[in-house]
Structures are given as structure tokens and as C-alpha cells.
Amino acid sequence: MRTEKQSKRRNGIQTVCRDFNHLEGNLDHIDERKLLRKMDLRLMPMLTLLYLFSFLDRGNIGNARIEGMEEDLHLGGTQYNWALTVFFFTYTVFELPSNLILQKVRPSIWIPSLMVAWGTVMTLMGIVTNYHGLLIARIFLGATEAGIYPGVAYYITMWYSRHEAQFRQALCFSAASIAGAFSGLLAFAIGKMNGVGGYSGWRWIFIIEGLATVVVAVMSYFFLYDYPDTASFLTRDERAWILRRLSLQFSNNGNVVPEAGDFKWKYVWDAAKD
Structure with missing residues (x-):
């Protein structure tokens, strides 16, 4: 109904x-070209930024490992590999339900809310004290990040025709490569905070990147538009x-x-x- x-x-x-x-x-x-450029300038930068932070947050566990996470949490055997893998269990399961919710909830509310959720999880990952805590955090990270990829893909189709949406989706998802390009350098710089506040450098990687995600998410509440028929810039x-x-x-x-x-x-x- x-x-x-x-x-x-x-x-x-x-x-x-x-x-x-x-x-x-x-x-x-x-002018079709002028209108498409107008839409691109209003929509694509924010969408690309959202996906950049998504990929940055899911992959920073590798940088945390280099900074000593494995030793501090006493991970042994295949425990680190399981911490990587469980992310995709919930990530796969929650993709479809997230887009069903997006049918009912405005994109400017649902997509930023997902980002606030995974940014919070990422921040809290910086205070885990053992393997089980890390495992639970990764499970929740997968559940909260699941909706961003299909959500952005679906959102783009609300604005662009099929032959135009493909190119915009490719631009947006290229943010994954951008995140991979500087994530290591960023983690190296944050790792220099080792000992600040009594926290190891790897903990600050999670905390700072998680808080940055939340800040960007709050901004996107005000900069993300819903639908073409309600867009104030048109x-x-x-x-x-x-x-x-x-x-x-x-x-x-x-x-x-x-x-x-x-x-x-x-x-x-x-x-x-x-």
C-alpha cells in the first residue's frame, strides 16, 4: 500500500x-549539456566524497595492522583474516534491505545516516581491547556500509538516463582508487600520534578517520539533494x-x-x- x-x-x-x-x-x-553539467556539479562531488570515505574506512585495518594492532590485540593464526572476512558477511546481506528502505526514506536522510552509523562504528573500533571486540566491530561496519554502494548507484538513476548513469557511476566509484592512493600516507601521519592520550597509533587511525566520516556525513545532510522534482537548484x-x-x-x-x-x-x- x-x-x-x-x-x-x-x-x-x-x-x-x-x-x-x-x-x-x-x-x-x-541546453541539455549545460543542464547535465549543472547536475554533475551539484551531485557528483558529494557522492564521490561519500564513497571515498566508505572505501577509506573499510580498508584502513591493513594500515592499523602495520602500526601494531595485531600485537596489541594478541591476534594469532587466522584471526586477522577472519576480522577481514566477517565484514563481507553482513555487507552482502544488508545491501538489498538498504535499497528497499531507500524506496521509503528520502536519500538526503538515509544515505548520510548510513555514513554517521559506519563512522561511529569506525571510531569505536579504535577502543577495542581484544579479538572478539574487533570481530564484532567489523561485523557492524559491514552492516552499516552495505547500503552506500547500491544506494549511490540507485540514487544516480533517479537523476540520469541509463546511458548517462553508467559514466557517473564510474566516476563515483573511481573514488576507491583515490582512497587507496593516499590512505597509506594518511595512516602513516596519524600513526605518529602513538602514545597521545595513552592510545597507540593504530587506534588513532580508526578514531580520527571515523570522526572525519561523521563530520562529512553531517555536512551531507545539507548538501545532498533528494529528487529532481524537489531540487531547489533546478x-x-x-x-x-x-x-x-x-x-x-x-x-x-x-x-x-x-x-x-x-x-x-x-x-x-x-x-x-x-
Whole structure:
């Protein structure tokens, strides 16, 4: 059953699309390239930054190991490898539920909230005292980070057509390479804080990078936009133009399909079977 908030937004989208039909002859002034650049400048930097911190936080355990984490926590045998592996158990399981929630919750609320959650987990990882504490922290880190990759991919499709979304997703996910390029240098610098506050250098890697994630997450509450039909940086004509184009990509005959974005459990099952 569709919620009242969803129905209100659906009605708003249909109104904007009707406006487009009414104004279609007067929208020749819209420059597609200029509008796409406008969207890119407003959306892509923040999305790329979010994914950069995600990859930075999931991979910094290797730098912490170099700074003495393994010895301080008395890890032996395959314990370090298990600490790496359990992350992906919850990461895999929670990807799909996260995107289902994103269908119900505004992106500007859900995506930053995920970031606050994993930033908090990362910060607390800096105070674990044994193997089991590290294991539990990694499990929760996987659960909280799970939604960022599929969430960003889905969010981009709310704004761009399919042939445009592929390039934007590639740009966004290239942040993983950027994170890998300087994460070691950053960890080396933070490791020099060894002994500050009675904490080892590897603990400060988790604490500082975790707190930085939370700060960026709080910023993204104010800089992340929800949908094209509610974006304040777009004009009325630009909103209608974007929504009309997104609707047409689901149609075989060139007609708008207003219900193309409706959620059905059948789609979830189809994806699970694929």
C-alpha cells in the first residue's frame, strides 16, 4: 500500500510532467549539456566524497595492522583474516534491505545516516581491547556500509538516463582508487600520534578517520539533494524536462509511463533469482 507521502510525491511528479506537456513548445531554450553539467556539479562531488570515505574506512585495518594492532590485540593464526572476512558477511546481506528502505526514506536522510552509523562504528573500533571486540566491530561496519554502494548507484538513476548513469557511476566509484592512493600516507601521519592520550597509533587511525566520516556525513545532510522534482537548484522547466526524459526511458512507444517507478516485490524476487 502506498504511503501518504509517496502518493503526494507521485502526484507532484505527474503535475510536473503535465506542465512539461503544456510547455513543451516553449522548452527549446533548455541546453541539455549545460543542464547535465549543472547536475554533475551539484551531485557528483558529494557522492564521490561519500564513497571515498566508505572505501577509506573499510580498508584502513591493513594500515592499523602495520602500526601494531595485531600485537596489541594478541591476534594469532587466522584471526586477522577472519576480522577481514566477517565484514563481507553482513555487507552482502544488508545491501538489498538498504535499497528497499531507500524506496521509503528520502536519500538526503538515509544515505548520510548510513555514513554517521559506519563512522561511529569506525571510531569505536579504535577502543577495542581484544579479538572478539574487533570481530564484532567489523561485523557492524559491514552492516552499516552495505547500503552506500547500491544506494549511490540507485540514487544516480533517479537523476540520469541509463546511458548517462553508467559514466557517473564510474566516476563515483573511481573514488576507491583515490582512497587507496593516499590512505597509506594518511595512516602513516596519524600513526605518529602513538602514545597521545595513552592510545597507540593504530587506534588513532580508526578514531580520527571515523570522526572525519561523521563530520562529512553531517555536512551531507545539507548538501545532498533528494529528487529532481524537489531540487531547489533546478528551475520549474528543468524539473519537468528531466522527469519527462526519465519517464520516456521506460516506454516502448514514446509515451510517459507514470507508474514506472512503482515498487513491487516481484522485482526483488527477480533480482534475487538473477
